[in-house]
Amino acid sequence: MMSRTRRRWLAGAAALAGGLAALAGTPYRRAVARAPGAPRSPAGVIDITELARIVTDQEDHVSAIELADWLHAGRPRLRVIDLRTAPEFAAYHIPGAEHITLDRLAFTAFAADETVVLYSELGVHGAQAWVFLRALGLHRVFFLRNGLHEWLDDVMSPTIAADAPAEAKAGFARISELSRSFGGLPRVLGGDPAVVAPVPLARRRGC
Amino acid sequence: MTAPWIETDTTAGALAIAGVTGIAFGAALERAGLGSARKLVGQFYATDFTVFKVMFTAILVAMLGAFWLGRLGVLDLARVAVPDTWLVPQLVGGAVFGAGMAMAGLCPGTSCVAAASGRGDGLAVIAGVFAGVVATGLGFAPLRTLYDATPRGPLTVPAWLGVPYGAVVLGVVAIALIGFRVAERIEGAR
Numbered sequence: 344m345m346s347r348t349r350r351r352w353l354a355g356a357a358a359l360a361g362g363l364a365a366l367a368g369t370p371y372r373r374a375v376a377r378a379p380g381a382p383r384s385p386a387g388v389i390d391i392t393e394l395a396r397i398v399t400d401q402e403d404h405v406s407a408i409e410l411a412d413w414l415h416a417g418r419p420r421l422r423v424i425d426l427r428t429a430p431e432f433a434a435y436h437i438p439g440a441e442h443i444t445l446d447r448l449a450f451t452a453f454a455a456d457e458t459v460v461l462y463s464e465l466g467v468h469g470a471q472a473w474v475f476l477r478a479l480g481l482h483r484v485f486f487l488r489n490g491l492h493e494w495l496d497d498v499m500s501p502t503i504a505a506d507a508p509a510e511a512k513a514g515f516a517r518i519s520e521l522s523r524s525f526g527g528l529p530r531v532l533g534g535d536p537a538v539v540a541p542v543p544l545a546r547r548r549g550c
Numbered sequence: 551m552t553a554p555w556i557e558t559d560t561t562a563g564a565l566a567i568a569g570v571t572g573i574a575f576g577a578a579l580e581r582a583g584l585g586s587a588r589k590l591v592g593q594f595y596a597t598d599f600t601v602f603k604v605m606f607t608a609i610l611v612a613m614l615g616a617f618w619l620g621r622l623g624v625l626d627l628a629r630v631a632v633p634d635t636w637l638v639p640q641l642v643g644g645a646v647f648g649a650g651m652a653m654a655g656l657c658p659g660t661s662c663v664a665a666a667s668g669r670g671d672g673l674a675v676i677a678g679v680f681a682g683v684v685a686t687g688l689g690f691a692p693l694r695t696l697y698d699a700t701p702r703g704p705l706t707v708p709a710w711l712g713v714p715y716g717a718v719v720l721g722v723v724a725i726a727l728i729g730f731r732v733a734e735r736i737e738g739a740r
Binding site (some may be wrong): 357365368369 | 601610614616618620621626627632696714715718719720722723724726727728729
């Protein structure tokens with residue numbers, strides 16, 4: 344049986360920890376960024392005019408090559424979010440990606456200074472998630488335009504015709520270097536068959 | 551480096567982690583003397599509040615631990631799964647569970663502890679639990695509507711009440727400490 348004194352010490356410690364908790368702010372590692380005056384719950388506010396402008400100006404998405412550049416350069420405060428199912432994520436995901444499904448996104452904490460890139464199998468869920476996070480007040484959020492397919496096609500297995508113009512070949516050389524840094528396999532179509540090899544791909548279905 | 555350090559999406563991984571934590575939980579229950587049905591039913595007769603005190607202490611330790619580890623950056627709470635809530639079916643399930651616990655004097659966890667320590671009533675309760683699971687499975691069709699009713703997603707008290715996490719932590723600590731005091735006074739008066 345624990346002594347009365349010890350119990351009082353433990354109760355005091357719990358009261359102190361609880362009291363300080365009320366003053367300590369959020370326990371989340373990253374505070375959720377919210378627009379001024381936005382509600383505290385996951386329910387958000389959409390500025391339709393602003394969102395329409397961003398979409399029109401194509402500032403809502405990134406290409407797979409852009410994302411690869413960001414990852415390769417070690418862009419600070421970058422978070423890549425995979426919205427697919429857990430088995431799909433386990434089978435393959437973009438290096439460094441976190442797995443957060445669409446229904447849990449609103450309950451995930453993001454800091455205002457983080458750059459968030461969302462992707463799913465195709466582009467649809469990524470775009471929908473982009474709207475959700477914009478509604479929650481995040482500004483530096485993008486989705487991968489054509490989802491994981493674009494990553495697999497453009498980064499993991501980029502191709503170029505053997506008789507492509509020199510300018511295109513120069514660009515492809517840079518992409519090839521980027522691709523290899525992620526374990527990809529650039530291919531020259533109609534060129535040396537030795538470099539044409541199958542690339543392990545994730546299952547392609549749904550979005 | 552931030553916890554959780556182990557993440558698993560596989561059934562085998564989840565079962566392995568559940569096995570380890572379950573054994574630790576059972577050991578703690580046994581140490582607290584909760585393998586005895588007499589001790590458990592004592593709280594319903596207001597003679598022994600050990601169960602209340604042990605369980606509420608566990609809640610306090612876990613809650614304060616999660617809050618402060620998260621606040622200090624050791625644990626990333628955003629990566630800790632919160633089970634979904636189905637309000638009405640869980641209230642009904644809680645009532646059925648409570649009635650069964652009052653009648654048996656054991657809950658599923660303590661029944662395993664009781665059985666492991668050689669008590670026949672523990673084995674009987676485990677058999678009853680499995681019989682209930684099988685019966686529910688066989689008669690699931692008419693329960694389906696209730697089963698799917700009032701989904702609320704991964705609801706938390708702070709989100710539900712719209713108050714900061716820290717305020718909820720303080721409230722739960724206050725309720726626990728007041729509860730402990732009242733329980734000991736009742737025990738002392740008997």
